[in-house]
Amino acid sequence: MEAVIEVHDLVKEYTIAKKGSGLRGALKGLLFPEKKTVRGVDGISFSIAPGEIVGYIGPNGAGKSTTIKMLTGILHPTSGSIKVCGISPQADRKSVVRKLGVVFGQRTQLYWDLRLGESFELLRRIYQVDKTSFEENMSILSDVLKLEEFIHTPVRQLSLGQRMRGDIAAAMLHSPSVLFLDEPTIGLDADAKHAIRHFIKEINRKRGVTVILTTHDLDDVEQLCTRLVVVNHGKVVEDGPMASLIRKLAPHRLLVVELQQPFDDLEHPAAEIIKQDGLKVWYQFEKSRISAAQLISELSQKLPIQDLSVKEPDIEDAIREVYKMT
Ligand SMILES: Nc1ncnc2c1ncn2[C@@H]1O[C@H](COP(=O)(O)OP(=O)(O)OP(=O)(O)O)[C@@H](O)[C@H]1O
Numbered sequence: 001m002e003a004v005i006e007v008h009d010l011v012k013e014y015t016i017a018k019k020g021s022g023l024r025g026a027l028k029g030l031l032f033p034e035k036k037t038v039r040g041v042d043g044i045s046f047s048i049a050p051g052e053i054v055g056y057i058g059p060n061g062a063g064k065s066t067t068i069k070m071l072t073g074i075l076h077p078t079s080g081s082i083k084v085c086g087i088s089p090q091a092d093r094k095s096v097v098r099k100l101g102v103v104f105g106q107r108t109q110l111y112w113d114l115r116l117g118e119s120f121e122l123l124r125r126i127y128q129v130d131k132t133s134f135e136e137n138m139s140i141l142s143d144v145l146k147l148e149e150f151i152h153t154p155v156r157q158l159s160l161g162q163r164m165r166g167d168i169a170a171a172m173l174h175s176p177s178v179l180f181l182d183e184p185t186i187g188l189d190a191d192a193k194h195a196i197r198h199f200i201k202e203i204n205r206k207r208g209v210t211v212i213l214t215t216h217d218l219d220d221v222e223q224l225c226t227r228l229v230v231v232n233h234g235k236v237v238e239d240g241p242m243a244s245l246i247r248k249l250a251p252h253r254l255l256v257v258e259l260q261q262p263f264d265d266l267e268h269p270a271a272e273i274i275k276q277d278g279l280k281v282w283y284q285f286e287k288s289r290i291s292a293a294q295l296i297s298e299l300s301q302k303l304p305i306q307d308l309s310v311k312e313p314d315i316e317d318a319i320r321e322v323y324k325m326t
Pocket residue numbers: 014015016038039040041058059060061062063064065066067
């Protein structure tokens with residue numbers, strides 16, 4: 001199947017002023033500015049197939065926004081190539097924009113002084129969406145995003161969650177086949193997060209929209225993404241299905257044992273005690289070395305066990321491992 005997004009060896013360099021140290025250095029920098037080049041994105045390649053929901057994640061400053069800005073044609077790459085639906089955003093931004101919906105969580109494309117519905121009508125004209133498809137689209141969007149309650153409210157009076165739902169609807173008015181979402185649930189309450197995640201799943205399932213999501217919210221990642229591309233220092237450090245990423249980066253499981261009374265010899269040769277608090281002991285072990293059942297059986301032969309639980313590694317454990325590499 002042909003890729004919706006194809007990125008090859010993408011590089012973006014920024015030129016920034018070199019900072020001198022101390023007051024003398026700062027003054028010198030003002031009078032005789034020296035420049036240096038930094039790489040925000042440093043040779044990134046990936047390919048995204050139609051209908052994927054990809055989490056594009058990484059620590060602050062990893063290069064996520066820079067990549068998205070190049071994919072949407074806002075920034076020009078220093079080198080490398082990008083194809084969105086077969087088109088280069090640099091060569092033909094207009095055509096690419098027609099295929100894309102873009103939502104930046106911290107900014108809005110709605111009109112502050114207009115009612116939400118009027119904002120949509122204005123955007124319809126800007127995007128040149130015909131009335132019939134607009135109305136069809138609006139009725140689906142309004143249904144899933146529950147826009148009815150505040151469609152007549154001026155944008156400036158919307159709550160953050162309502163505004164975000166409005167922004168996502170605005171990005172979908174022209175029926176794009178690819179949706180970029182930058183921190184779509186930031187600052188939202190549980191209900192609004194749920195509505196937005198539900199919407200993303202629906203447009204993906206019903207319309208086959210490809211979604212690229214940058215987020216620091218690991219619940220977004222867990223609930224939505226089938227694949228993760230992890231970036232750090234401008235490079236792709238991991239790319240693959242979430243389950244295999246967790247297996248690879250966080251192979252440890254945890255057994256938490258609660259004792260009936262204090263006991264001296266807690267050691268087990270196949271598990272490491274990583275924490276102890278009163279009668280509670282945390283054992284970390286590798287699945288490939290010993291099974292949870294085996295470990296529990298062996299420990300219960302020598303320890304007076306009151307209670308126990310096994311914790312599987314999750315995406316948070318895996319991401320923590322990636323972020324440790326910074
Ligand atoms: N306009 C700019 N001028 C100079 N350097 C920049 C500019 N924009 C980004 N950078 C640098 O490029 C690198 C990547 O930044 P980018 O904003 O893409 O990261 P990010 O992964 O989106 O981070 P965050 O999660 O904080 O949004 C950082 O080192 C940043 O300081």
